Structures are given as structure tokens and as C-alpha cells.
Amino acid sequence: MCNEMVYDENWASVYDRYTSIRGRIDEVEDAVSFLYRLSKVGRALELGVGGGRVAVPLSERGVIVEGIDKSDSMLKLLAKRSGSVKSWNGDIACFSKQQRYSLVYCVYNTFTMLFTREAQLDCLRSAAEALDDEGNLVIEIAVPNLDGFVHGQKTSTILLDHENTILMAEIHDSIKQNIVSTLLWFSGTSVRRLPHHIRYVYHQELDTMAEYVGLKLAERWEDWAGGAFSESSKRHISVYRRR
Numbered sequence: 001m002c003n004e005m006v007y008d009e010n011w012a013s014v015y016d017r018y019t020s021i022r023g024r025i026d027e028v029e030d031a032v033s034f035l036y037r038l039s040k041v042g043r044a045l046e047l048g049v050g051g052g053r054v055a056v057p058l059s060e061r062g063v064i065v066e067g068i069d070k071s072d073s074m075l076k077l078l079a080k081r082s083g084s085v086k087s088w089n090g091d092i093a094c095f096s097k098q099q100r101y102s103l104v105y106c107v108y109n110t111f112t113m114l115f116t117r118e119a120q121l122d123c124l125r126s127a128a129e130a131l132d133d134e135g136n137l138v139i140e141i142a143v144p145n146l147d148g149f150v151h152g153q154k155t156s157t158i159l160l161d162h163e164n165t166i167l168m169a170e171i172h173d174s175i176k177q178n179i180v181s182t183l184l185w186f187s188g189t190s191v192r193r194l195p196h197h198i199r200y201v202y203h204q205e206l207d208t209m210a211e212y213v214g215l216k217l218a219e220r221w222e223d224w225a226g227g228a229f230s231e232s233s234k235r236h237i238s239v240y241r242r243r
């Protein structure tokens, strides 16, 4: 089943600034070191490669990195940044590759952008098939946080400074485990409306889905620096291998 919540031109135009505000540029070096270790300096595939925030520096360390994304706007950003990552337009929920990889990875909550359970399972199945015998699948996702929802709705402030006001309005559908949100970014006299749609998963459900497609949890951390995963962790980085 193909399912998508891809980033349009509007998202692509602010992506680098947004990730910087969210602290995602500062942690790239740790993420790349983590992925480099698991790649065994072989061949890696990024699911939802976007503008190459992680893929490009990983390729600069000598790993052959390829990437899939469904957004032409994000792939244009990647092409502008570097020619070192081979990429193509495809759906991470249903891809099939002849090539086998020592590392397949899906970071920054991209996995949850597949907003049905079937699409998430399909993605895990495709990823498992793309791994070589000793290969590692790495998934980085947030621990679901449903605090602050009232009648299924929540509005929060992401950033307030003298140039920007960034607000997030979210709607929760507990039956589908979906959160549909809109980021409202006021800057000067302009306002951007950036949509998002996810299906959140708890780590135990992710492990069960992975087991269903023949994978087994090998490692779990709370951040790229290797902090221990605990009940206060806000996200997890999970590593799976073939059973």
C-alpha cells in the first residue's frame, strides 16, 4: 500500500531553517558517527532522504549512500547540496531493490509519516529485504507524547523571537493513532502554513512489527550520543537485524 505525506515546495523552502531551530543540525555529527559505525563503511540507503542533512555528511566519510524520497522539492534541495548521494523519487512504503545494503536507515520521525499501520509494515518489510545478511536497520522516532490534548486538540508554541512566531496546531485521532497538524510560521508580514500527518507508534509496537517481518531488536538508545533509553526518553533510536 502506498501512502504519503511528502514535503512540498513550501516545506522545502524552510526545511534547513526549521531543522536548525529544532536543534537537528547541531546533532548531525553524532548521528553520522552512529550510522557510520553501523554501516561498516559499506553501502547505505536512507528512507526519506530529504535534503541530505544526514546522507551527505555520511557519504563524505566514505560510505556509499543512496536515498529515496517522494518529494521532488526535497530531492532538488539534495541535488543542490551535493552530488555524492544517488537518489530517486519513490515511496518508502513500497520499494524494492536488487541492491543489498549494510545499513538502511530512516531518521527524524520519517517512519511515522507513513500514517497507516499497513504502510509502516510495508516499509519495514521492504527495508528488511534490502538488508544484507549482517545489515542494520536504524529507525529514529519520537516517543509518543499526548500531553496537553483537550478534546483531541492542542496548540503549542515552537518558537517566539523578535523575528519569528512558530505555532503548532494538532488534532489527535486515537483510533488511528494519527496526529494531523499544521505549523503556522509568522515571519515579518508573511505567514506559512505547513501541514504534517503522522501515525505515532510506541517502541513495543515497532518491535512487534519488526518481528513480524523477520527483524529483531539489537540496540536501542535515547539519542545519537548513545544515552540510555529510559521512561523519560523523548525519542528512541532503534537498531534491528535479521533474525
Ligand SMILES: C[S@@+](CC[C@H](N)C(=O)[O-])C[C@H]1O[C@@H](n2cnc3c(N)ncnc32)[C@H](O)[C@@H]1O
Pocket (backbone or CB within 6 Å): 003, 004, 005, 006, 007, 019, 047, 048, 049, 050, 051, 052, 053, 054, 068, 069, 070, 071, 074, 090, 091, 092, 093, 107, 108, 109, 110, 113, 114
Ligand atoms: C522529516 S523529513 C526528513 C528528511 C531527512 N531524512 C532528514 O533527516 O533531514 C521527512 C522526509 O521524508 C519524505 N517522505 C515522507 N513520506 C514519504 C514516503 N512515503 N516516501 C518517500 N519519502 C517520504 C518527505 O518528503 C521528507 O523529505
